[in-house]
Amino acid sequence: MPTYRRTFPGQPEEIHNARRFTVQCLGDPTTAATAELIVSELATNALRHTTSGTPAGTFHVTLSQTTHTLTVSVTDAGTTDTKPEFHHPDTEATCGRGLGIVATLAERVEVQGDHRGRTITAELPLPRTEKHRR
Template identity: 50%
Template sequence: MHEYTSTARVWGLSCPGFPEEVSRARRWTRDILRDSPLADDAELIVSELSTNAIRHTASGWQPGSFHLAVAVSAQVVAVSVTDDGGAATAPKVEHQDQDAEHGRGLGMVSALAHRVVVHDTDQGHTVTAELYADARLGGRRCW
């Protein structure tokens, strides 16, 4: 295989930090993954991560934005959302009471994904959730 050839395909989308852009991000993800059995989980993860970016970071301030990437290979679908920063702390999974109205989004993402990674960037944070096509590849899967 040529060194610049990859079996993974990567798409990117930048969205203004408006709440209605979350539905556009979901549709865009659904269109990319239309034939994948992982489409529903990926769409829900994109919704949660995009909403968190808008609600908890400068992405939701004027003229903020968030950036979405979807990488697809035969083995994994990875969705990443990068925010514009401005939050006092990095995103983290919180184990909230089941009646809590807030703070459960990343917990849900970690339950759906096999792996969730948070990276600091120059401007903010990138949260990446990986969904494995074959659950035997590793990680955990909550059904």
């Protein structure tokens, strides 16, 4: 099954390009919309909380499909004292909601890495096609 990878410069306008890349790689519009939101949240966090958001920074997006699962990963450039935290702030909060949104949308979320760089991976079930329903 296909795997798509791309590295983006650590500039805020590149989040749009990462979202577009995600949609272009995926066939199912519902899955693409969910994956696009996940990439947007994770890329925003990478730029905001790590050296990915510095002038020379980058972040990496990987999309991997199997028969039943889409795996969406964003890897940052690291060197930060903060660790990703999953929490659900109140509805009035203007920040701190990204990982909570990702955790709500994904079937499973995993964080790997350390101060040298972290990868956050979200797994989404793929919709069953007519061929699989029989």
